[in-house]
Amino acid sequence: MFAYNAKLAFKSLNDRPSLTILMVAAIAIGLGLFMTTLTLAHQAGKIPIPHISQQIHLVQLDNREVTADDAENFNEMVDLTYQDTNNLLNLNMAGAEQTLVWNSYGILNVEEQNIQPLRSSIVATNHAFFNMFEVPFLYGKAWDSDADQFAQAVIVLTKKSNDYLFGGTNSVGQQVRLNTQVLTVIGVLDDWFLARKFYDRSYYQAFPDQGLIPSNFAFDNNFPRNARFDCWSTTTNPRKFTNNYLTELKTSECAWITFWAKLPNNTKEDYQTQLGQYIDSQKLLGRFPRKNQYFLTNINEQLSIISSMGGRQQMLGVISYMFFAVCLINAVSILLAKFMRRTKEVSLRRALGAKKRTILQQHLIEVILIGVIGGLFGIAVTYLSLQAMLRVNLYASDYMRTAADLMPYHQMDWEMIMMAFSVSVGCTLLVGLYPIWRICNVSPASQLKAQ
């Protein structure tokens, strides 16, 4: 019976091929756009370093004035001041690794005359960064705590900048200049894919940095501080701290340094207690005028807060849902009309003894077939439109980002392919229910009266 029904279903699809093509095309195109936005959101929502992301916490202390607004989450809270950063690093926090991050920029250049300088964004941090975030090395290794303490002139290059400056060779021990300062290459990173660049809180996709240097070295040589300065007790223009006034900045209540703590299982409470104690001790010095408040936010929590904020992507999302709905409705109205034409045939079959179940099976098969074919083509459309989105994004970034960098964000994985398939079959079935219900309830012989 199944074989017979399947045959009938095929025959029906073949009956008016243009209508079938219309239905499949509508579903495929609707699904394509829907899956495109879903895939983009899926890839954008991926968590960097997922196996340890829940241990990596952003640390923020509320050093603001009494009159400041209450902060609900980390996104409304200020980062750390220089003094707190230093104090926390010097506290012996049992079981916790800590690092600081701030952004700088400069021109990387080598003696070699035929290699033109490289404009670079530079991460200023400490030795713990590499171990905490499990950064992969291609050559050499991270600097040690001595390098931090004595502000040694060392640099860790990324794979790309090493490729550009040293042709991809092992450059450990070689010298490179950042602006006019000579630094020794101590390590070269391997490819380090981050779904989002979390460590400087930019959450950027595909805007990698070019090098990492010890924070103290960056301070000593007054590299520009590319940060937002939240200054609560100074009224002067805080942007002046970008290039100047380092001494004033170091003692100010300006919060601008991103601070991370890696807190493995069960150490979070200890850490919290210590933070509380630290704030109390600072209160004695007249700092931290507000009630004790600090935020410890792990990477997963950060991303869920960030992604709940709207934007253009979300508008595109809404439009794609509606688009898919229109396409489904389009397909189902054709399906309904098609089924209704068959009323006579069905009532004849029923009169000749066909069970309701048989009729149901036949039409179910037909609807599922449409869903499957629509799904297959839909996946193809998704692939194409993701490629198109990649081109659009490349174009919109004025080719500052590379296709290779952007690719991971425009790719379907198996999860998405399965999703596309089940959405296609599921939705087609869902909207097909009504036409099927209508056709199954045709009473036997009702349509056989003379007309």
Next chain:
Amino acid sequence: MEFRPILLSIKHNKAIAMLVIIQVAITLTVLSGSLLMTTSTLKEWNLPSGIPHDNIISAVPQFYDLDVDVRQSVVDDLAGIKALPGVINASPVTQRPFDAQGIQKVYLDATNEAQEYDTNIFTGDANFHEVLQLSLIEGRLFRENEIVTGKKDELNATPPIVMVSEDMAKALFPDGDALGKTIWLAKGASPVEIIGIYSNFMNGERLNYFGQSYRTVLQPLVTWQNREDPSYLIRVEDGMAEGLLETVRNQLYQIDGRYINQVEVLTRTQKRMYDGRGSHAIMLLVISIILLLITAFGMAGLVSFLVTQRQKQIGTRRALGATKWDVVRYFMLENGILTSIGILTGLVLSIVFAFVLTEDSGVNILDMSYIFATAFFILLINQLAVYFPAKKAANVEPAIVTRAA
């Protein structure tokens, strides 16, 4: 009229009628939503630049070695660049067309309550107008000896004269008597005299967004300060720009201690100015067109199917004396009623959607004329989608009704 039979027929086919209505309503919502977003992003898009941007190269040197003598390097750079074959002229500038950063203000008097006018202040030497091929509308050009050169915080005095663009002159002095007037480039600054008015050129994204694309002021000034060094605008022979980029870059790398950024034809600067908006809007537009096509084809498919199903009814009517046009009109009216109901529903949805989008983007995009235009367009498309199958069906021989089923 035929309303009663049509309504009866719609009632008979409630489900399909509902589907058509929903489809029209959602299509209208999505289409008008994306159209509103597109038009709001494409406002002031790709306006004429006023300059031969295809033949102008820009270069933005950034000194990282702060010991280099910038004054000498500007002299050397200009001499080197102008000596390159294919180069017509060059000028050192602080801002480039299409790339003006931020919005500056100028004032008509020195008081604190002075009204402010948004503008972008450009600087250049006596060759600026020739590099950009600006024409002099009134007054005179800068003379060589009027150009003030120096490090920004070491300047003794800023130049006492400026030129303004045609649009800027009109904005400041609507009566058209800007020449010779005095303006202030900052509160508390010394006054400057307008000595000339030049033809408009595009300033940059910020003012463009506010519909003030051509408001510029030009100072006879070549300045720099730490890490902000003069950029160069270089006009070259027609069609040679792309080929000269590498040459210009190498020429500028003759002086060490700096990074040469954005050696590019201004065409690319122009593209960058618009492409964030453009790519997004065009993407939405493509989606909208596909959606419209799907709706149109779907509608046509559905109607032609329904019409062929009703061949017998058509035959009967024809046999009873209905003309072909009566038959076609019947179907078009039926579709018209359904589409109109869908459009009414869609109008409400569209307005709600436009409000949501406005809330999200912070830009008021609601413009009823676009929504009405979209509605009308959908009605038109649907009517066309009905017309052809209905016309075909109306050709049924009246005698068909007499045949056996």
